[in-house]
Amino acid sequence: MNSVLASRRTAVLLVGPALLVYTAITLVPIAWSFGYTFFSGGLIQGFTFSGLKNFQQFLTDPNAWNAIAFTLRYAVIVSVGQVVIGYLLALLYIFFLRRASGLVRTVVFFPVVLPTVAVSLLFQRMFQLTPQPGPVNALVHVFGGQGVDFLGHADSAFWVLIVMDIWRSMGFYAVLLFAGLVDIPDELIESARLDGAGGWSLVRRIVLPLSVPVLLSSIIFSINGTLKVFDSVVALTNGGPGNATTPLTLYMFQTAFAYGDYGYGSTIALMLTILCLIVTVFIFRGSRRDLTKG
């Protein structure tokens, strides 16, 4: 502790401004938002104390349960899709393209940086039926199907959303998992090859077990991101048709800003935060058990 780098005064001077902004704009609002959950009302009509009424309402609100169900279904499917396809791409980069993988990696990654709104509008047009069938409906025609109004039906709208978000992010997870695979020592793979392991069995017995840690962190990042999905839903379907594609984030946004109910909106936001925490802890726990078993 008796270091020449010990100076409380300098530390406070350097960390102070950031901490001040962070406290005022993030920490205090989090506590404040928690306080809102015990009130009903909003900015315009004023707040009245209502105890646990918001939580009771949440438990009996069919829309809230629909939103939870949608959020979980979306998060699980997209996370599995992102990580599995990302892992397959990473294997492709390492074992098939090898040194030539740079260009493909760069191209597959680029949708990550594109604005979600623009991508959503692009996908609306790709999947359109009118005024002229878009590329996807044209493909449906080629294979002898009838044109589909993809975003007009709950089921197909859900899958368009899934396809779009996997398209956007698979390159990101490919690069993340690629970095994990590169770290596996070459000698290990070479010696496995000499022992007669090749192709699929090499992947299953050597590569896959060694990439468990990086796969696990990918899943945690992915679940954490997908539970908070907002931009792509708002821009692609705006929760519709009806409220078929409304996640918790959007339901909270509508409750607070369309209906002006801050108390209930904050309750939904709190539930979302708790959901994120539970899922992360759950995955950590599950993984630890598996590691001791293997």
Place this chain on the structure above:
Amino acid sequence: MTAVTDEFERAASMKRTSLDSVRAASRFLRRLPMNIVIVLLLVIEIYPLVWIFLGSFKTQSEFLNDPFWTLPSKWDVSNYISAFTTGNLGQYILNSVLTVFPALFLTLALGVAAAFALEILVWKGRGTILLLFLAGVMVPGQMVLLPLFSIYFNLQLTGTLWPLIITYTASGLPLTVFMIATYFRAVPRELFEAATLDGATLLRQFWSIGVPIVRNAIFTVGLVQFFFLWNDLLIALTFTSSENLRTIQVGLLNFTGQYGAIQYGPLFAAICVSIFGTLVLYLFLNQRVMKGLAAGSVKG
């Protein structure tokens, strides 16, 4: 005698080359399915962009009457002009620039200073504060929006760009502190200890040694934060109360509303402007962007 061996060798080498070409052909066939997969992959990634780019030159009647794969009849930029005049795209881009860049500068300035204090300096409680910043990465934005709305409303900041700048600055801090602190961790402490013995104050060390040594990292983190802020919809949607405050994302979301009926040409042009702006940045800095975003993946 020599002629015979020459003949023999020629025959052998011919056999060898034909064997080689057979081997090459079989190798080609073996790799063919995967190569098709790769070509398909590239088409899936690139075709939508080509399509939207071509569409941005089409007229409304071409959109209504011609199938999607037809090329535009002439290369006419009137859709782009319409997107900027009637569609108000220029104003939206300006708003984005006016909010994102000040916020980016503030986030980096505050974040780098905090990261230096939390990682290099030795003081009681630094672990706790670093954890406090880390927690902010996890919490969804919805958790802070409503109180912030009340705060800005009471401070009478609604109707200006300040709510966006302030919120962006704070929202970028956790990840900036976390990432820059990681870079500082790799810097040998002896560097700073030696500078102390040479008589430099800690504040001066921050400025003359700390900042230059993580200069590259600051650029990378800035790039990552730029994409997060530029592409943000949630915060922008919450705090842009009037039309002339809209950022490019909110503007694009409400774009068709500017026209009444959907005008496909200007819409495609506006999507193009939005996409190709970030794409150009990516074209020049892709390795750095990929590395930076992967390092910032905790944000999910």
